[in-house]
Amino acid sequence: MGRMIGSSSISFDKPPFIIEGASIVGQKEGDGPLGKLFDVVEQDPMLGQETWEEAESLLQKEAIQKLLFKAGMSKEEIRYIFGGDLLGQLIATTFGILEFEVPFFGLYGACSTMGEALSLGAVMVEAGNADNVIAMASSHFASAERQFRFPLAYGNQRPYAATWTVTGCGAVIISTKKGFAKITGITTGKIVDFGVKDAQNMGACMAPAAADVIYQHFKDFNSTPADYDKIITGDLGLIGKSILFELLKEKGYDISAVHMDCGVEMFDASEQDTHAGGSGCGCSATVLAGYVFKQLKKGAFKKILFIPTGALMSPVSFNEGNSVPGIAHCVVIEKN
Amino acid sequence: MGRMIGSSSISFDKPPFIIEGASIVGQKEGDGPLGKLFDVVEQDPMLGQETWEEAESLLQKEAIQKLLFKAGMSKEEIRYIFGGDLLGQLIATTFGILEFEVPFFGLYGACSTMGEALSLGAVMVEAGNADNVIAMASSHFASAERQFRFPLAYGNQRPYAATWTVTGCGAVIISTKKGFAKITGITTGKIVDFGVKDAQNMGACMAPAAADVIYQHFKDFNSTPADYDKIITGDLGLIGKSILFELLKEKGYDISAVHMDCGVEMFDASEQDTHAGGSGCGCSATVLAGYVFKQLKKGAFKKILFIPTGALMSPVSFNEGNSVPGIAHCVVIEKN
Structure with missing residues (x-):
């Protein structure tokens, strides 16, 4: 059982394990210094889809598929998914995880979402309420630009303080089963x-x-x-x-x-x-x-x-x- | 501790209590059949604010204030808030709960959010990770129309299958302390x-x-x-x-x-x-x-x-x- 410590923390007496992770990124991320470490680099930013939002959904779907494959598990073994994205109403996640038919807790913490998902996933597993859960989060450069900024074709200039939204999805299995x-x-x-x-x-x-x-x-x-x-x-x-x-x-x-x-x-x-x-x-x-x-x-x-x-x-x-x-x-x- | 039952459920062995609830609604809700049962009916849809989004944030703030007052508690006694709204990036919640300075899990489940908040809040409390948490959700007719549909001034016609977004916020304290x-x-x-x-x-x-x-x-x-x-x-x-x-x-x-x-x-x-x-x-x-x-x-x-x-x-x-x-x-x- 967790123990409350201080004003805002939990120390887990029976720490839940991480048994596997999976990462899918876009070409620019694949060309970066960490490029060789990701499981999949998608060369097409549209991933063969018709919209940027569908492309981001497919990143999520592929991340779960890769994750289950690496862990040797089926979707039926996953009790909950905790996840989200940056788009209004979590629309990339909605269509990304739909077909897995896993009970879902939708989270929004902007770019802190993976921290929120790992936190709640760990609480759920440690409390004995699940054997395996997935924590995940995604973003896509082009869907984020459409959501928050300018049409890509407009070619606006970006100040040096600006960051570049990563195209990618990371997903993790938190489990009662011993992991690395x-x-x-x-x-x-x-x-x-x-x-x-x-x-x-x-x-x-x-x-x-x-x-x-x-x-x-x-x-x-x-x-x-x-x-x-x-x-x-x-x-x-x-x-x-x-x-x-x-x-x-x-x-x-x-x-x-x-x-x-x-x-x-x-x-x-x-x-x-x-x-x-x-x-x-x-x-x-x-x-x-x-x-x-x-x-x-x-x-x-x-x-x-x-x-x-x-x-x-x-x-x-x-x-x-x-x-x-x-x-x-x-x-x-x-x-x- | 919770017990997993069936494919998607938890039965709580030490059920967390609900000690208090608070509800703030708008005038139209106040005029409805349940109007007399809500704690506060706000007559001004703008709540004295400059934007619909700020008005919705104020609904949240007032709901928490009313809830703490009814429960005789201070914000320092609340360990986590689980909540959300319908707007992109949960912006009503962000500014609604900001000044309470309580650790926050942002949730998006569209209009299912209160179910998600109660579920995760109950898991957190039952696992011994919090003494008191707030679960809450809000919506506002005018901020939702701006987000999802047409400018209000456009006066579009609504088909009979359409629903009317409620202006209101409900908030609940889930606790280890015995409640009703x-x-x-x-x-x-x-x-x-x-x-x-x-x-x-x-x-x-x-x-x-x-x-x-x-x-x-x-x-x-x-x-x-x-x-x-x-x-x-x-x-x-x-x-x-x-x-x-x-x-x-x-x-x-x-x-x-x-x-x-x-x-x-x-x-x-x-x-x-x-x-x-x-x-x-x-x-x-x-x-x-x-x-x-x-x-x-x-x-x-x-x-x-x-x-x-x-x-x-x-x-x-x-x-x-x-x-x-x-x-x-x-x-x-x-x-x-």
């Missing part, structure tokens, strides 16, 4: 609003939420940065990362020696014109399944803190001049 | 797509999902309609309700003697021009907190099955000609 890693704790984030209104600088919007939940995590678990082989944020990018370092230093923690940001690692910014880095729910989800899990499997990482970060905005809130609050969730993953 | 009712079980729904493409007939889109999860519930719990004082669906409306009855009759269950639909009860369709009934996340959430809880408190209901129903569509999916799949979640609530 286990989820030993979570710290759930609050919504944090520093009043930043620049939706082209999402790193600045999200960094305060990341700093808040990481600080809370250290307090609740009575831990320090040195207790983790890596502290892995989702998609703060280059600018958000430096703000995070500053905010945590003010609170007495220096994480720079062990920090990595999935968005920064995903692309070679100087070669790939991605500016501040990668973003989108699919960014941290695919880096987790594609890169982090391999490091845990081979023992390069023994204990990591994974913190997907989300910017809470909508096309309507942006047009109405609202700020962009952030949210982030911590998940502690240890090699088994 | 308890959540004894849940059955989590799958996404079900019968290929209906008429977004003006959401009852027809959602009824197959409701039938699927109710049938699954009877199988998993080995129960029959006679075991419940009421079987309460969310917002199927008049047309969806009759489809639900037909689908369940085909599977051998007649629920007509104990069924009610929150959407049908919310308005007087002949007087209020609401056509098939009320809809929106706020519909089932406010009827639960405003009407159902009072019946449980006074003993008129001893055991009910609550099944909020959602239609999974977005403006983009509608424009791209997709069907509208449905989802619904069952929650068993018993008088304590």
Whole structure:
């Protein structure tokens, strides 16, 4: 059973296991520094579909298929899916998981969704309510541009603070069955609003939420940065990362020696014109399944803190001049 | 600890309690047959705000304030909020709950969200991971029209199958502390797509999902309609309700003697021009907190099955000609 610790955390007495992960990405992600680590690189951004949204749904479907194949499991063995995407009303997920006919909890945490899915999935499995669940999240560059920004054909210029939405889906099986890693704790984030209104600088919007939940995590678990082989944020990018370092230093923690940001690692910014880095729910989800899990499997990482970060905005809130609050969730993953 | 039963259900061995509920609605809901039962009726659809979205956020904020006041609790005693709304990227919830600074799990299940929130909140509390959590959902007629349909000023005609989005927010505290009712079980729904493409007939889109999860519930719990004082669906409306009855009759269950639909009860369709009934996340959430809880408190209901129903569509999916799949979640609530 979980134990409540501090104000916002759970330490799992019977940590649920991670038995497998799968990652599907697009061509640009495949060309990036981590490209060789993903299970599938789709060369066609449309994946043969008629719309960007259908393409993103197919990323999800392929991720689940690959995941079940790698784990040697059938869809009937999965009791729940916890997942989401960035699009209004989670429409990519709706059509992506439809045919698996698995009971579904739809989640929206912007790019923090994979942290939310892992947290709730772990709680469900540890409580004895499921043997196996899938936690997953996806994003697609073109469906996100249509949702949040400009028509692609318009060719708008992007400021250097902007990030590039990752085309990809990462999916994970959390299980009572022994696996290569286990989820030993979570710290759930609050919504944090520093009043930043620049939706082209999402790193600045999200960094305060990341700093808040990481600080809370250290307090609740009575831990320090040195207790983790890596502290892995989702998609703060280059600018958000430096703000995070500053905010945590003010609170007495220096994480720079062990920090990595999935968005920064995903692309070679100087070669790939991605500016501040990668973003989108699919960014941290695919880096987790594609890169982090391999490091845990081979023992390069023994204990990591994974913190997907989300910017809470909508096309309507942006047009109405609202700020962009952030949210982030911590998940502690240890090699088994 | 929960026990998995059947393919999609949990029976709680230590059922978490419901200690309080709160409901805030708009004027039209206040004028309806249940009007006197809600805690607050807001006469101004804008609630003094500048946008419909801000008005919906304020509904959420007021619902939490009222809930904490009725329960005699402070926000510091709430460990998590599980909630959502209908708008893209849950923007009403983001700004509605921001200032409470409570760790947050954002949920999207269209109008099934209150069922999802109660389910996950109950799992969290029963597992010993929280003493008190809030489950909540909201909708607003005008923000939903902007999101999904036509500008209000356009004055489009509505077919008789259309429902009227409820302006309202319902919120509930689930707790380890003894309350007037308890959540004894849940059955989590799958996404079900019968290929209906008429977004003006959401009852027809959602009824197959409701039938699927109710049938699954009877199988998993080995129960029959006679075991419940009421079987309460969310917002199927008049047309969806009759489809639900037909689908369940085909599977051998007649629920007509104990069924009610929150959407049908919310308005007087002949007087209020609401056509098939009320809809929106706020519909089932406010009827639960405003009407159902009072019946449980006074003993008129001893055991009910609550099944909020959602239609999974977005403006983009509608424009791209997709069907509208449905989802619904069952929650068993018993008088304590």
